[in-house]
Amino acid sequence: MSRYVQEDVSSEEIERQRALYGPLAQSVRELADAVIRTEVDDAEIAAARAGIEAITERLRERQIAGSYGVRFNAAGEGRAWGNAVVGTRNPVAPPLKVHHDSSGRAWAEFHLGAAYEGPPGLVHGGVSALILDQMLGEAAGAGGKPGMTGTLTLRYRRGTPLGELRAEAHIDRVEGVKTYAVGHVADAEGVTVEAEGVFILPKWACRALEKQAREQQDEPPPTRFE
Numbered sequence: 001m002s003r004y005v006q007e008d009v010s011s012e013e014i015e016r017q018r019a020l021y022g023p024l025a026q027s028v029r030e031l032a033d034a035v036i037r038t039e040v041d042d043a044e045i046a047a048a049r050a051g052i053e054a055i056t057e058r059l060r061e062r063q064i065a066g067s068y069g070v071r072f073n074a075a076g077e078g079r080a081w082g083n084a085v086v087g088t089r090n091p092v093a094p095p096l097k098v099h100h101d102s103s104g105r106a107w108a109e110f111h112l113g114a115a116y117e118g119p120p121g122l123v124h125g126g127v128s129a130l131i132l133d134q135m136l137g138e139a140a141g142a143g144g145k146p147g148m149t150g151t152l153t154l155r156y157r158r159g160t161p162l163g164e165l166r167a168e169a170h171i172d173r174v175e176g177v178k179t180y181a182v183g184h185v186a187d188a189e190g191v192t193v194e195a196e197g198v199f200i201l202p203k204w205a206c207r208a209l210e211k212q213a214r215e216q217q218d219e220p221p222p223t224r225f226e
């Protein structure tokens with residue numbers, strides 16, 4: 001089943017949901033950080049666990065059958081709220097608020113805390129890869145050619161300290177369905193990880209985009225999601 005879902009939902013309703021679920025996910029991020037760092041006594045841990053399990057049960061009383069997917073409304077606004085990097089409703093996502101321009105540039109400033117650690121005090125290399133995969137994909141999408149990651153190559157130049165970071169990406173070149181993008185993660189001292197990747201508009205999406213373009217002749221198809 002496709003997880004690209006068309007929903008009849010107004011922009012106002014999307015904003016209402018963002019204001020409801022965004023802070024919920026943020027509270028759970030705080031919880032993850034607290035679970036890693038707490039030093040309260042054993043009885044407090046047991047009580048906290050019981051409380052968390054009760055809340056989880058409450059939330060599961062009514063839920064989506066599978067993952068959130070990517071949902072579009074009639075205005076073409078896309079919501080990737082379960083996305084592991086930018087998902088508004090995903091507590092695992094830092095989340096990144098990605099800025100774009102139509103020349104195919106994407107950038108974001110963000111904070112990575114204790115939940116993203118690999119080597120002591122440093123960001124896990126897989127987390128840097130996760131973020132750069134998204135950022136390069138966002139650049140490809142911003143330039144009008146979204147795609148699935150085909151190949152992603154990273155060079156870890158030095159450890160990335162946990163804390164305040166910035167990521168940037170831009171399109172290097174486009175060859176038909178293949179968009180080549182480059183980018184990096186940096187701390188205040190400069191670049192820590194560099195990435196290059198190719199993003200490929202899948203055959204199934206080419207067909208879907210052509211169909212969509214035929215249906216809404218003047219409206220460009222959606223190419224990026226928040």
Ligand SMILES: CCCCC/C=C\C/C=C\C/C=C\C/C=C\CCCC(=O)SCCNC(=O)CCNC(=O)[C@H](O)C(C)(C)COP(=O)(O)OP(=O)(O)OC[C@H]1O[C@@H](n2cnc3c(N)ncnc32)[C@H](O)[C@@H]1OP(=O)(O)O
Nearest residue numbers: 133134137138141146147148149150151200202203205208
């Ligand atoms: C309403 C429709 C909306 C459409 C939206 C479409 C996509 C949206 C996706 C993202 C949008 C934007 C923002 C999102 C931001 C973040 C991105 C995160 C992305 C991910 O987290 S994504 C998960 C990891 N990713 C995968 O899960 C890919 C699994 N894989 C496949 O889904 C297929 O494998 C695919 C699609 C890659 C190709 O399949 P295909 O059948 O369409 O095309 P085909 O095989 O014919 O290749 C065509 C040309 O690409 C070359 N090529 C093929 N594979 C290559 C590879 N791996 N590396 C380098 N080049 C490759 C060939 O050599 C040929 O090149 P040439 O023509 O020059 O010979």
